[in-house]
Amino acid sequence: MDLYHKDVVSIMDFSKDDIEGILDMAEKMVPYAKGEKTKRTLDGKILGNLFFEPSTRTKLSFESAAYRLGCDVIDVSEMSMTSMAKGETLADTIKMVDAYCDATVLRHPYEGAAKLAAKFSDHPVINAGDGAGSHPTQTLLDLFTMRQAKGSLDGLNITLVGDLKYGRTVHSLAHALTKFGMNITLVAPESLQMPKDIIDHLETGGCHPVSKTFLEDAIADADVLYVTRIQRERFPDPAEYQKVAGTYRVDNALLENAKDDLIVMHPLPRVNEIAPEVDNTRHAKYFEQAANGVPVRMALLNAILGGEL
Amino acid sequence: MAENPVKEVRVTPIRNGTVIDHITCGQALNVIKILGINENNIYSSISVGIHVSSAALGGWKDIVKIEDIEIDAKTAAKIALVAPDATISIVRDYSVSNKYKVELGEKIVGLARCSNPNCITNKGEPVEPEFKVISKYPMQLRCCYCDRMLTNISDNLL
Numbered sequence: 001m002d003l004y005h006k007d008v009v010s011i012m013d014f015s016k017d018d019i020e021g022i023l024d025m026a027e028k029m030v031p032y033a034k035g036e037k038t039k040r041t042l043d044g045k046i047l048g049n050l051f052f053e054p055s056t057r058t059k060l061s062f063e064s065a066a067y068r069l070g071c072d073v074i075d076v077s078e079m080s081m082t083s084m085a086k087g088e089t090l091a092d093t094i095k096m097v098d099a100y101c102d103a104t105v106l107r108h109p110y111e112g113a114a115k116l117a118a119k120f121s122d123h124p125v126i127n128a129g130d131g132a133g134s135h136p137t138q139t140l141l142d143l144f145t146m147r148q149a150k151g152s153l154d155g156l157n158i159t160l161v162g163d164l165k166y167g168r169t170v171h172s173l174a175h176a177l178t179k180f181g182m183n184i185t186l187v188a189p190e191s192l193q194m195p196k197d198i199i200d201h202l203e204t205g206g207c208h209p210v211s212k213t214f215l216e217d218a219i220a221d222a223d224v225l226y227v228t229r230i231q232r233e234r235f236p237d238p239a240e241y242q243k244v245a246g247t248y249r250v251d252n253a254l255l256e257n258a259k260d261d262l263i264v265m266h267p268l269p270r271v272n273e274i275a276p277e278v279d280n281t282r283h284a285k286y287f288e289q290a291a292n293g294v295p296v297r298m299a300l301l302n303a304i305l306g307g308e309l
Numbered sequence: 310m311a312e313n314p315v316k317e318v319r320v321t322p323i324r325n326g327t328v329i330d331h332i333t334c335g336q337a338l339n340v341i342k343i344l345g346i347n348e349n350n351i352y353s354s355i356s357v358g359i360h361v362s363s364a365a366l367g368g369w370k371d372i373v374k375i376e377d378i379e380i381d382a383k384t385a386a387k388i389a390l391v392a393p394d395a396t397i398s399i400v401r402d403y404s405v406s407n408k409y410k411v412e413l414g415e416k417i418v419g420l421a422r423c424s425n426p427n428c429i430t431n432k433g434e435p436v437e438p439e440f441k442v443i444s445k446y447p448m449q450l451r452c453c454y455c456d457r458m459l460t461n462i463s464d465n466l467l
Binding site: 010012089090091108109110111112113115116119130131132133134195197 | 423425427428429430432433434435436451452453454455456457458
Protein backbone atom coordinates (compact mmCIF):
# COMPACT_ATOMS: atom_id res chain seq x y z
CA MET A 1 0.00 0.00 0.00
CA ASP A 2 1.36 3.38 -0.99
CA LEU A 3 0.64 5.61 2.00
CA TYR A 4 1.57 8.84 0.26
CA HIS A 5 -1.13 11.45 0.95
CA LYS A 6 -3.39 8.82 2.58
CA ASP A 7 -5.53 9.34 5.71
CA VAL A 8 -5.01 7.06 8.70
CA VAL A 9 -8.48 6.86 10.24
CA SER A 10 -9.05 3.23 11.18
CA ILE A 11 -6.84 0.16 11.42
CA MET A 12 -9.56 -1.64 9.45
CA ASP A 13 -8.40 0.29 6.37
CA PHE A 14 -5.10 -1.66 6.45
CA SER A 15 -4.44 -5.22 5.33
CA LYS A 16 -2.03 -7.57 7.08
CA ASP A 17 0.60 -6.81 4.43
CA ASP A 18 0.07 -3.05 4.84
CA ILE A 19 0.64 -3.38 8.57
CA GLU A 20 3.76 -5.54 8.15
CA GLY A 21 5.08 -2.98 5.67
CA ILE A 22 4.63 -0.12 8.14
CA LEU A 23 6.30 -2.15 10.91
CA ASP A 24 9.24 -2.86 8.58
CA MET A 25 9.58 0.88 7.90
CA ALA A 26 9.38 1.56 11.64
CA GLU A 27 12.23 -0.90 12.23
CA LYS A 28 14.42 1.17 9.90
CA MET A 29 13.45 4.31 11.81
CA VAL A 30 14.66 3.04 15.20
CA PRO A 31 18.21 4.50 15.02
CA TYR A 32 16.78 7.81 13.79
CA ALA A 33 14.17 7.80 16.57
CA LYS A 34 16.94 7.33 19.13
CA GLY A 35 19.03 10.13 17.60
CA GLU A 36 21.83 7.70 16.65
CA LYS A 37 21.40 8.75 13.02
CA THR A 38 19.84 11.90 11.59
CA LYS A 39 18.07 12.67 8.35
CA ARG A 40 15.72 15.56 7.58
CA THR A 41 13.46 13.77 5.11
CA LEU A 42 10.52 16.08 5.84
CA ASP A 43 12.39 19.37 5.83
CA GLY A 44 9.99 22.23 5.05
CA LYS A 45 6.85 20.29 5.96
CA ILE A 46 4.46 21.37 8.72
CA LEU A 47 2.40 19.01 10.89
CA GLY A 48 -0.73 20.25 12.67
CA ASN A 49 -1.15 18.53 16.03
CA LEU A 50 -4.72 19.05 17.27
CA PHE A 51 -5.34 17.47 20.66
CA PHE A 52 -8.79 18.24 21.99
CA GLU A 53 -8.43 15.62 24.75
CA PRO A 54 -5.55 15.14 27.19
CA SER A 55 -2.53 13.24 25.89
CA THR A 56 1.06 12.78 26.94
CA ARG A 57 2.57 9.95 24.91
CA THR A 58 0.66 10.28 21.66
CA LYS A 59 1.13 14.04 21.38
CA LEU A 60 4.77 14.08 22.43
CA SER A 61 5.72 11.09 20.29
CA PHE A 62 4.09 12.63 17.20
CA GLU A 63 6.03 15.85 17.90
CA SER A 64 9.24 13.95 18.47
CA ALA A 65 8.68 11.88 15.31
CA ALA A 66 8.10 15.03 13.26
CA TYR A 67 11.11 16.91 14.64
CA ARG A 68 13.40 13.89 14.16
CA LEU A 69 12.53 14.01 10.45
CA GLY A 70 12.94 17.78 10.15
CA CYS A 71 9.20 18.50 10.04
CA ASP A 72 7.88 21.53 11.94
CA VAL A 73 4.88 21.23 14.24
CA ILE A 74 2.09 23.66 15.11
CA ASP A 75 -0.29 22.53 17.79
CA VAL A 76 -3.41 23.05 19.84
CA SER A 77 -3.75 21.31 23.17
CA GLU A 78 -7.05 22.56 24.48
CA MET A 79 -10.41 23.08 22.85
CA SER A 80 -10.95 26.09 25.14
CA MET A 81 -8.05 27.85 23.41
CA THR A 82 -9.65 27.60 19.96
CA SER A 83 -12.67 29.06 18.19
CA MET A 84 -14.44 25.78 18.91
CA ALA A 85 -15.03 27.24 22.36
CA LYS A 86 -17.00 29.98 20.53
CA GLY A 87 -19.11 27.36 18.78
CA GLU A 88 -17.07 26.81 15.63
CA THR A 89 -17.65 23.37 14.12
CA LEU A 90 -14.85 20.84 13.84
CA ALA A 91 -15.39 20.94 10.07
CA ASP A 92 -14.59 24.67 9.91
CA THR A 93 -11.62 24.29 12.27
CA ILE A 94 -10.19 21.52 10.14
CA LYS A 95 -10.61 23.47 6.88
CA MET A 96 -8.61 26.29 8.38
CA VAL A 97 -5.89 24.09 9.88
CA ASP A 98 -5.66 22.25 6.58
CA ALA A 99 -4.61 25.51 4.96
CA TYR A 100 -1.75 25.89 7.44
CA CYS A 101 -0.30 22.34 7.38
CA ASP A 102 0.77 19.43 5.21
CA ALA A 103 -0.94 16.89 7.49
CA THR A 104 -3.14 16.98 10.58
CA VAL A 105 -3.02 14.74 13.64
CA LEU A 106 -6.34 14.80 15.50
CA ARG A 107 -7.40 13.62 18.92
CA HIS A 108 -11.02 14.36 19.70
CA PRO A 109 -13.61 13.29 22.30
CA TYR A 110 -16.25 12.28 19.74
CA GLU A 111 -16.29 9.02 17.79
CA GLY A 112 -15.96 9.52 14.04
CA ALA A 113 -14.21 12.90 14.40
CA ALA A 114 -11.20 11.80 12.36
CA LYS A 115 -13.42 10.51 9.57
CA LEU A 116 -15.19 13.85 9.46
CA ALA A 117 -11.88 15.72 9.52
CA ALA A 118 -10.61 13.64 6.60
CA LYS A 119 -13.71 14.56 4.64
CA PHE A 120 -13.08 18.29 5.07
CA SER A 121 -9.32 18.23 4.64
CA ASP A 122 -7.34 18.14 1.41
CA HIS A 123 -4.20 17.02 3.25
CA PRO A 124 -3.94 13.71 5.11
CA VAL A 125 -5.53 13.31 8.54
CA ILE A 126 -4.17 10.91 11.15
CA ASN A 127 -6.52 9.69 13.86
CA ALA A 128 -4.82 10.00 17.26
CA GLY A 129 -7.89 8.73 19.13
CA ASP A 130 -11.57 9.59 18.67
CA GLY A 131 -13.59 9.16 21.87
CA ALA A 132 -14.14 5.49 22.57
CA GLY A 133 -13.72 4.80 18.85
CA SER A 134 -10.31 3.88 17.56
CA HIS A 135 -6.63 4.67 17.88
CA PRO A 136 -4.89 3.15 14.86
CA THR A 137 -1.38 4.50 15.46
CA GLN A 138 -1.44 3.05 18.99
CA THR A 139 -2.34 -0.29 17.43
CA LEU A 140 0.62 -0.08 15.07
CA LEU A 141 3.06 0.60 17.90
CA ASP A 142 1.45 -2.18 19.97
CA LEU A 143 1.99 -4.64 17.12
CA PHE A 144 5.52 -3.32 16.61
CA THR A 145 6.29 -4.01 20.29
CA MET A 146 4.85 -7.52 20.11
CA ARG A 147 6.76 -8.33 16.94
CA GLN A 148 10.00 -7.03 18.45
CA ALA A 149 9.52 -9.22 21.52
CA LYS A 150 8.14 -12.33 19.85
CA GLY A 151 9.70 -12.27 16.39
CA SER A 152 6.35 -12.83 14.71
CA LEU A 153 2.74 -11.90 15.33
CA ASP A 154 1.15 -15.00 13.85
CA GLY A 155 -0.81 -17.26 16.17
CA LEU A 156 0.10 -15.59 19.47
CA ASN A 157 -2.16 -16.02 22.51
CA ILE A 158 -3.17 -12.60 23.77
CA THR A 159 -5.26 -11.68 26.80
CA LEU A 160 -6.95 -8.27 26.78
CA VAL A 161 -7.91 -7.12 30.26
CA GLY A 162 -9.64 -4.09 31.77
CA ASP A 163 -11.97 -1.62 30.11
CA LEU A 164 -12.90 -3.34 26.90
CA LYS A 165 -16.09 -1.31 26.43
CA TYR A 166 -14.75 2.23 26.26
CA GLY A 167 -11.07 1.49 25.57
CA ARG A 168 -10.35 2.64 22.04
CA THR A 169 -6.90 1.07 22.07
CA VAL A 170 -8.32 -2.41 22.56
CA HIS A 171 -11.03 -1.82 19.96
CA SER A 172 -8.47 -0.98 17.29
CA LEU A 173 -6.07 -3.67 18.48
CA ALA A 174 -8.72 -6.40 18.43
CA HIS A 175 -9.49 -5.65 14.78
CA ALA A 176 -5.81 -5.92 13.89
CA LEU A 177 -5.21 -9.12 15.87
CA THR A 178 -7.68 -11.05 13.72
CA LYS A 179 -5.51 -10.34 10.67
CA PHE A 180 -2.67 -12.29 12.31
CA GLY A 181 -4.74 -15.25 13.51
CA MET A 182 -4.11 -14.47 17.15
CA ASN A 183 -6.08 -16.27 19.85
CA ILE A 184 -7.86 -13.64 21.93
CA THR A 185 -9.02 -13.97 25.53
CA LEU A 186 -11.12 -11.15 26.97
CA VAL A 187 -11.20 -10.36 30.69
CA ALA A 188 -13.44 -7.51 31.83
CA PRO A 189 -16.08 -6.69 34.43
CA GLU A 190 -19.65 -7.37 33.28
CA SER A 191 -20.29 -3.66 32.61
CA LEU A 192 -17.10 -3.19 30.58
CA GLN A 193 -17.26 -6.09 28.13
CA MET A 194 -16.14 -5.69 24.54
CA PRO A 195 -19.04 -4.22 22.47
CA LYS A 196 -21.08 -6.85 20.66
CA ASP A 197 -20.58 -5.34 17.22
CA ILE A 198 -16.80 -5.59 17.63
CA ILE A 199 -17.12 -9.23 18.74
CA ASP A 200 -19.36 -9.88 15.71
CA HIS A 201 -16.76 -8.27 13.47
CA LEU A 202 -13.98 -10.42 14.95
CA GLU A 203 -16.04 -13.56 14.42
CA THR A 204 -16.72 -12.58 10.82
CA GLY A 205 -12.94 -12.38 10.43
CA GLY A 206 -12.60 -15.96 11.71
CA CYS A 207 -11.53 -15.08 15.25
CA HIS A 208 -13.53 -16.48 18.17
CA PRO A 209 -12.52 -14.65 21.34
CA VAL A 210 -12.98 -16.43 24.67
CA SER A 211 -14.34 -14.43 27.62
CA LYS A 212 -13.18 -15.09 31.18
CA THR A 213 -14.16 -13.41 34.41
CA PHE A 214 -10.98 -13.95 36.42
CA LEU A 215 -7.59 -12.78 35.25
CA GLU A 216 -5.98 -15.70 37.11
CA ASP A 217 -7.70 -18.08 34.66
CA ALA A 218 -6.35 -16.25 31.61
CA ILE A 219 -2.68 -15.96 32.41
CA ALA A 220 -1.08 -19.40 32.05
CA ASP A 221 -1.29 -19.74 28.24
CA ALA A 222 -0.85 -16.09 27.37
CA ASP A 223 2.07 -14.83 25.27
CA VAL A 224 0.90 -11.25 25.63
CA LEU A 225 -1.05 -9.68 28.49
CA TYR A 226 -2.50 -6.37 27.31
CA VAL A 227 -3.75 -4.36 30.29
CA THR A 228 -5.91 -1.25 30.03
CA ARG A 229 -6.95 1.35 32.55
CA ILE A 230 -10.56 1.55 33.63
CA GLN A 231 -11.20 5.06 32.40
CA ARG A 232 -13.02 7.24 34.90
CA GLU A 233 -13.59 9.94 32.25
CA ARG A 234 -15.68 7.66 30.02
CA PHE A 235 -18.25 6.79 32.69
CA PRO A 236 -21.46 8.84 32.52
CA ASP A 237 -22.13 7.91 36.18
CA PRO A 238 -19.24 8.16 38.73
CA ALA A 239 -20.98 5.56 40.93
CA GLU A 240 -20.68 3.04 38.10
CA TYR A 241 -16.95 3.76 37.90
CA GLN A 242 -16.51 3.13 41.63
CA LYS A 243 -18.15 -0.28 41.25
CA VAL A 244 -15.47 -1.53 38.87
CA ALA A 245 -12.39 0.56 39.71
CA GLY A 246 -9.52 -1.66 40.81
CA THR A 247 -11.17 -4.89 39.64
CA TYR A 248 -7.94 -6.25 38.13
CA ARG A 249 -4.37 -5.82 39.29
CA VAL A 250 -1.29 -7.35 37.75
CA ASP A 251 1.46 -8.03 40.28
CA ASN A 252 4.37 -10.41 40.69
CA ALA A 253 2.24 -13.00 42.48
CA LEU A 254 -0.08 -13.21 39.48
CA LEU A 255 2.86 -13.45 37.08
CA GLU A 256 4.29 -16.49 38.91
CA ASN A 257 1.80 -18.55 36.93
CA ALA A 258 2.73 -16.98 33.59
CA LYS A 259 5.01 -18.23 30.82
CA ASP A 260 8.63 -17.11 31.22
CA ASP A 261 8.42 -15.07 28.06
CA LEU A 262 5.01 -13.50 28.66
CA ILE A 263 5.11 -9.80 27.89
CA VAL A 264 2.93 -7.31 29.78
CA MET A 265 1.78 -4.33 27.75
CA HIS A 266 -0.27 -1.24 28.60
CA PRO A 267 -1.07 1.82 26.48
CA LEU A 268 -0.53 3.97 29.59
CA PRO A 269 -1.29 5.95 31.64
CA ARG A 270 -1.78 3.34 34.33
CA VAL A 271 -3.40 4.05 37.67
CA ASN A 272 -3.13 0.95 39.85
CA GLU A 273 -3.81 -1.90 37.43
CA ILE A 274 -0.12 -2.83 37.22
CA ALA A 275 1.88 -2.85 40.44
CA PRO A 276 5.15 -0.88 40.22
CA GLU A 277 7.00 -4.07 41.27
CA VAL A 278 6.27 -5.48 37.80
CA ASP A 279 8.27 -2.66 36.16
CA ASN A 280 11.58 -4.36 36.88
CA THR A 281 10.62 -7.83 35.70
CA ARG A 282 11.44 -9.34 32.29
CA HIS A 283 7.72 -9.26 31.53
CA ALA A 284 7.31 -5.48 31.58
CA LYS A 285 7.22 -3.98 28.08
CA TYR A 286 4.97 -0.95 28.56
CA PHE A 287 7.65 1.72 28.70
CA GLU A 288 9.37 0.21 25.67
CA GLN A 289 5.95 0.17 24.04
CA ALA A 290 5.51 3.91 24.71
CA ALA A 291 9.00 4.60 23.32
CA ASN A 292 8.09 2.68 20.15
CA GLY A 293 5.53 5.38 19.41
CA VAL A 294 8.33 7.48 17.92
CA PRO A 295 9.72 5.12 15.23
CA VAL A 296 6.24 3.93 14.28
CA ARG A 297 4.90 7.48 13.92
CA MET A 298 8.09 8.49 12.10
CA ALA A 299 7.44 5.69 9.60
CA LEU A 300 3.86 6.84 9.09
CA LEU A 301 4.67 10.54 8.74
CA ASN A 302 7.54 9.81 6.39
CA ALA A 303 5.36 7.63 4.17
CA ILE A 304 2.34 9.94 4.22
CA LEU A 305 4.33 13.09 3.52
CA GLY A 306 6.59 11.51 0.91
CA GLY A 307 9.92 11.54 2.71
CA GLU A 308 12.73 9.42 1.32
CA LEU A 309 14.98 7.46 3.64
CA MET B 310 -80.61 -21.48 -1.36
CA ALA B 311 -77.14 -21.95 -2.69
CA GLU B 312 -74.40 -20.59 -0.44
CA ASN B 313 -72.30 -17.77 -1.83
CA PRO B 314 -68.58 -18.11 -1.18
CA VAL B 315 -67.56 -15.56 1.43
CA LYS B 316 -65.11 -13.06 0.00
CA GLU B 317 -63.23 -11.26 2.69
CA VAL B 318 -62.45 -7.67 1.86
CA ARG B 319 -60.28 -6.29 4.61
CA VAL B 320 -59.06 -3.16 2.83
CA THR B 321 -61.09 -1.49 0.13
CA PRO B 322 -59.61 -0.07 -3.10
CA ILE B 323 -58.75 3.63 -3.14
CA ARG B 324 -59.49 6.19 -5.83
CA ASN B 325 -56.33 8.28 -5.54
CA GLY B 326 -53.30 7.89 -3.32
CA THR B 327 -50.62 5.35 -2.41
CA VAL B 328 -50.73 1.67 -1.54
CA ILE B 329 -47.71 0.37 0.35
CA ASP B 330 -47.84 -3.41 0.16
CA HIS B 331 -45.60 -6.29 1.22
CA ILE B 332 -44.50 -4.43 4.32
CA THR B 333 -42.54 -6.67 6.69
CA CYS B 334 -45.07 -8.01 9.17
CA GLY B 335 -45.23 -5.78 12.24
CA GLN B 336 -43.75 -2.69 10.57
CA ALA B 337 -46.98 -0.97 9.44
CA LEU B 338 -47.02 1.42 12.39
CA ASN B 339 -43.41 2.38 11.70
CA VAL B 340 -44.40 3.08 8.09
CA ILE B 341 -47.18 5.35 9.40
CA LYS B 342 -44.53 7.08 11.51
CA ILE B 343 -42.28 7.51 8.45
CA LEU B 344 -45.19 9.03 6.57
CA GLY B 345 -45.40 11.62 9.34
CA ILE B 346 -49.04 10.88 10.00
CA ASN B 347 -50.31 11.89 13.41
CA GLU B 348 -53.40 13.26 15.09
CA ASN B 349 -52.73 16.77 13.74
CA ASN B 350 -52.53 16.06 10.03
CA ILE B 351 -55.03 13.42 9.02
CA TYR B 352 -57.07 14.84 6.13
CA SER B 353 -57.82 11.65 4.21
CA SER B 354 -58.62 8.01 4.84
CA ILE B 355 -55.82 5.67 5.83
CA SER B 356 -56.24 1.91 5.95
CA VAL B 357 -53.78 -0.24 7.85
CA GLY B 358 -53.64 -4.01 7.62
CA ILE B 359 -51.41 -5.85 10.05
CA HIS B 360 -50.64 -9.57 9.87
CA VAL B 361 -52.30 -10.14 6.52
CA SER B 362 -51.72 -13.36 4.58
CA SER B 363 -49.23 -12.89 1.74
CA ALA B 364 -48.68 -15.27 -1.15
CA ALA B 365 -45.70 -13.22 -2.40
CA LEU B 366 -43.86 -13.21 0.93
CA GLY B 367 -44.97 -16.75 1.72
CA GLY B 368 -46.27 -15.81 5.13
CA TRP B 369 -47.59 -12.63 6.67
CA LYS B 370 -47.32 -9.01 5.67
CA ASP B 371 -48.64 -5.57 6.57
CA ILE B 372 -50.28 -3.16 4.13
CA VAL B 373 -51.00 0.58 4.28
CA LYS B 374 -53.28 2.55 1.94
CA ILE B 375 -53.37 6.33 2.08
CA GLU B 376 -55.88 8.29 0.11
CA ASP B 377 -55.01 11.51 -1.73
CA ILE B 378 -51.30 11.42 -0.90
CA GLU B 379 -48.56 10.29 -3.28
CA ILE B 380 -45.33 9.52 -1.45
CA ASP B 381 -41.98 10.76 -2.76
CA ALA B 382 -38.70 8.90 -3.39
CA LYS B 383 -37.12 9.94 -0.08
CA THR B 384 -40.07 8.57 1.89
CA ALA B 385 -39.91 5.33 -0.13
CA ALA B 386 -36.19 5.06 0.70
CA LYS B 387 -36.96 5.40 4.42
CA ILE B 388 -39.63 2.73 4.16
CA ALA B 389 -37.01 0.41 2.68
CA LEU B 390 -35.12 0.62 5.99
CA VAL B 391 -37.97 -1.00 7.94
CA ALA B 392 -39.60 -2.93 5.08
CA PRO B 393 -37.02 -3.86 2.42
CA ASP B 394 -39.54 -5.86 0.35
CA ALA B 395 -42.28 -3.22 0.28
CA THR B 396 -43.92 -2.26 -3.01
CA ILE B 397 -45.31 1.20 -3.67
CA SER B 398 -48.30 1.69 -5.97
CA ILE B 399 -49.38 5.19 -6.90
CA VAL B 400 -53.10 5.08 -7.65
CA ARG B 401 -54.90 7.62 -9.83
CA ASP B 402 -58.62 7.28 -10.53
CA TYR B 403 -58.67 3.64 -9.31
CA SER B 404 -55.79 2.66 -11.65
CA VAL B 405 -52.20 1.98 -10.73
CA SER B 406 -50.21 4.65 -12.57
CA ASN B 407 -46.81 3.67 -11.16
CA LYS B 408 -45.67 0.63 -9.20
CA TYR B 409 -42.20 -0.06 -7.88
CA LYS B 410 -40.33 -1.97 -5.23
CA VAL B 411 -38.49 0.08 -2.64
CA GLU B 412 -34.73 -0.03 -3.10
CA LEU B 413 -31.90 -0.12 -0.66
CA GLY B 414 -28.54 1.08 -1.94
CA GLU B 415 -25.20 0.08 -0.44
CA LYS B 416 -25.13 3.35 1.49
CA ILE B 417 -27.90 5.17 3.34
CA VAL B 418 -27.37 8.92 3.52
CA GLY B 419 -29.43 11.44 5.47
CA LEU B 420 -32.30 9.12 6.32
CA ALA B 421 -31.47 8.14 9.90
CA ARG B 422 -29.37 9.50 12.74
CA CYS B 423 -26.66 7.46 14.44
CA SER B 424 -27.84 5.84 17.68
CA ASN B 425 -24.46 6.55 19.29
CA PRO B 426 -24.95 9.88 21.11
CA ASN B 427 -21.19 10.43 21.06
CA CYS B 428 -20.95 10.09 17.28
CA ILE B 429 -19.63 13.24 15.60
CA THR B 430 -22.70 13.27 13.31
CA ASN B 431 -24.86 14.04 16.38
CA LYS B 432 -22.80 17.08 17.35
CA GLY B 433 -24.02 19.80 15.02
CA GLU B 434 -21.42 19.27 12.30
CA PRO B 435 -22.38 20.05 8.69
CA VAL B 436 -22.61 16.40 7.57
CA GLU B 437 -25.46 14.04 6.88
CA PRO B 438 -25.43 10.75 8.80
CA GLU B 439 -24.23 7.96 6.55
CA PHE B 440 -24.54 4.20 6.97
CA LYS B 441 -23.25 1.17 5.16
CA VAL B 442 -25.79 -1.61 4.68
CA ILE B 443 -24.25 -4.71 6.28
CA SER B 444 -27.29 -6.95 5.96
CA LYS B 445 -30.90 -6.67 4.77
CA TYR B 446 -32.27 -9.66 6.72
CA PRO B 447 -32.08 -8.64 9.51
CA MET B 448 -31.49 -5.00 8.63
CA GLN B 449 -28.05 -4.05 9.90
CA LEU B 450 -26.52 -0.63 9.25
CA ARG B 451 -23.03 0.49 10.27
CA CYS B 452 -22.29 4.20 10.78
CA CYS B 453 -19.66 5.33 8.28
CA TYR B 454 -18.26 7.80 10.84
CA CYS B 455 -18.14 6.04 14.22
CA ASP B 456 -18.37 2.44 12.91
CA ARG B 457 -21.12 1.53 15.40
CA MET B 458 -24.11 -0.54 14.35
CA LEU B 459 -27.35 1.42 14.26
CA THR B 460 -29.76 0.10 16.85
CA ASN B 461 -33.51 0.85 16.88
CA ILE B 462 -33.69 1.96 13.26
CA SER B 463 -37.33 3.08 13.45
CA ASP B 464 -36.57 5.32 16.46
CA ASN B 465 -33.73 7.01 14.64
CA LEU B 466 -35.30 7.82 11.30
CA LEU B 467 -34.99 11.48 10.29
